[in-house]
Amino acid sequence: MNKIIIISGPTGVGKTNISLKLAERIGGEIISADSMQVYKGFDIGSAKIMPDQMKGIKHHLIDILDPISENFDVALFQKLASKAIEEICARNKVPIIVGGTAFYIQALLYGIDFNQEDHDDSYREYLSGFDNEKLFEMLKETDPEYADSTHMNNRKRVIRALEYYNFTGIKFSEYNRKQTEKKAVYDYLYFVLDDKRETIYDNINKRVDIMVKDGLLNEAKRLYDMNIPPNSNARVGIGYKEMFDHLEGKISFDEAVELIKLNSRHYAKRQLTWLRHEDDTIFIRKDEFDHNDEKMTAFMANLYEKMDGSNDDRK
DSSP states (O other), X not given: OOEEEEEEOOTTSOHHHHHHHHHHHHTEEEEEOOSSTTBTTOOTTTTOOOGGGSTTOOEESSSOBOTTTOOOOHHHHHHHHHHHHHHHHHTTOEEEEEXXXXXXXXXXXXXOOOOTTSOOHHHXXXXXXXXXXXXXXXXXXXXXXXXXXXXXXXXXXXXXXXXXXXXXXXXXXXXXXXXXXXXXXSEEEEEEEEOOHHHHHHHHHHHHHHHHHTTHHHHHHHHHTTTXXXXXXXXXXXXXXXXXXXXXXXXXXXXXXXXXXXXXXXXXXXXXXXXXXXXXXXXXXXXXXXXXXXXXXXXXXXXXHTOOSOGGGOO
């Protein structure tokens, strides 16, 4: 069974710096578990790591998809990440999965089966007539647990959950829970970086200000002018949807910036809610390590060196 390391946590907690230090220390390659960094051209708003920041460490699933002709979802992530893990292990390197999209990580870790036959095209067409707010209200009524971990604007995931429930009578949250009762297909360490909430929120606000200074509006305008299909997941990423709304005259620029900050903070809260329910996670409170990246990296590397193939000893 291949051994992997997972580094997750809320947006703005500092996953990138830790992952680079750990990869340098143990000979790792990084697989991005981010739903936006996979798209070409989505750079500033996704806080994408640039080649000159990678310190020579090979990164996977970054800048590989065309946002116009290719759509990224959990099933494609699972396929591409699994292939990357095999290739990395074949080179005797350590796969390090890095990102805050916990559902993607869960699907990879447990080999979740995405059955494409459990849907009803007529019901999907019926749902397409509702706006995001109404769809999300429907989801909260049928499956509040899944709604708690899903953003209202993630239209594809909301519709998927609604149609699964309509077709099977089973809540999507229950389906996910049953899938995770499977044994993991990898031997793993699952680290979750965390910090005081006010620190995370402050980091988010500062990061958005930096994005704006670095040209987020111009990037969003360039992407908007590409006429990315309205059903593409690339259009709903936080930072872009708000700027697209501004470019369409729905909100002012200042309102867009504040919404990005607000939606990012809400997303961070949802990420932590999900991650606290995951099994075998090792929470690393950054404040308890004095925000010292070297100390945290040493702690993670030490646990990796002690991996013996059994999750039972790593709680």
